[in-house]
Amino acid sequence: MTQPFSHVAIIGLGLLGSSIAHAVRAHLPQASLSGWDSDAQVRARARELALADAIPDVAADAVRGAELVIFCVPVGAMAQAAAAVAPGLADGVLISDVGSSKRTVANALEAALPGRTIIPAHPVAGTEHSGPDAGFASLFHGRWCIVTPPEGCDAALLARLIAFWEALGARVEVMDADHHDLVLAVTSHLPHLIAYTIVGTASDLEEVTRSEVIKYSAGGFRDFTRIAASDPIMWRDVFLSNRDAVLEMLQRFTEDLTELQKAIRKGDGDALFDHFVRTRAIRRSIIEEGQDDARPDFGRKHNGD
Numbered sequence: 001m002t003q004p005f006s007h008v009a010i011i012g013l014g015l016l017g018s019s020i021a022h023a024v025r026a027h028l029p030q031a032s033l034s035g036w037d038s039d040a041q042v043r044a045r046a047r048e049l050a051l052a053d054a055i056p057d058v059a060a061d062a063v064r065g066a067e068l069v070i071f072c073v074p075v076g077a078m079a080q081a082a083a084a085v086a087p088g089l090a091d092g093v094l095i096s097d098v099g100s101s102k103r104t105v106a107n108a109l110e111a112a113l114p115g116r117t118i119i120p121a122h123p124v125a126g127t128e129h130s131g132p133d134a135g136f137a138s139l140f141h142g143r144w145c146i147v148t149p150p151e152g153c154d155a156a157l158l159a160r161l162i163a164f165w166e167a168l169g170a171r172v173e174v175m176d177a178d179h180h181d182l183v184l185a186v187t188s189h190l191p192h193l194i195a196y197t198i199v200g201t202a203s204d205l206e207e208v209t210r211s212e213v214i215k216y217s218a219g220g221f222r223d224f225t226r227i228a229a230s231d232p233i234m235w236r237d238v239f240l241s242n243r244d245a246v247l248e249m250l251q252r253f254t255e256d257l258t259e260l261q262k263a264i265r266k267g268d269g270d271a272l273f274d275h276f277v278r279t280r281a282i283r284r285s286i287i288e289e290g291q292d293d294a295r296p297d298f299g300r301k302h303n304g305d
Helices: 015-027 040-048 075-088 103-112 155-167 177-204 210-215 219-228 232-241 243-266 269-288
Strands: 007-011 032-036 068-071 094-097 121-123 144-147 171-174
Touching (some): 007 015, 007 075, 068 075, 068 155, 075 103, 075 232, 094 103, 094 155, 121 155, 144 155, 177 219, 177 232, 177 243, 232 243, 243 269
Parallel strands (some): 007 032, 007 068, 068 094, 144 171
Antiparallel strands (some): 121 144
């Protein structure tokens, strides 16, 4: 296929950055790759894994000649990373990212890189693992990548960015940055906040020992622990950068939780049943959309499988 970009630079070589590198190798093999990470040990490991053609120690050197620069760093580190690469950016380069919040990221990149073409993006994909060893080429297959172009952005560059993500196997949606932040607050950010809270509550229970929590974890709690194992730096920054939308969704959730609390206290089985029937339909829709696995236990492999 036509190469949307001949040289891609990846700034941040954790799960998403390393997965992009693997995906470019697999799907856009003629494109040259360069990368950089602020952690020297990560850079060294990325070289061992041959994630890119060049992984220099100086950030600006990693972006020289690049047509597309993708920031794969925690959203709170975007401005610092942008400032680090600024001296090496070529004329006409497209700047993008993979951050989970979009309005604050766009503002940070625009402030750090005035006059540059910036089109933020968010591949809605990931695992609970992190680091350069965690990446794999198929991470974006069949997953959505939400692109949030600013008003009046270059239509040709937008089309090339969309083509890039489609080449990596993603399904692309174009959306306003503020609307993205509201949608992701309820579909991603709030569930992570709830997971962190539930796991923390279980850990703090004096009447139940930690060994019992681990030993007798049923499916629901186990799945919460998977979510709560995500990168703490990344999620700290996400909640702070998207605080308005998260707080709005948290208020709505708190009100709904109060209603369920009342139903349990009053023994209102009909209210509970109706609520569970409605929410079960959402789960079926997610499977029909191809965003999860309908197999038993979410398709997990067990001993002997």
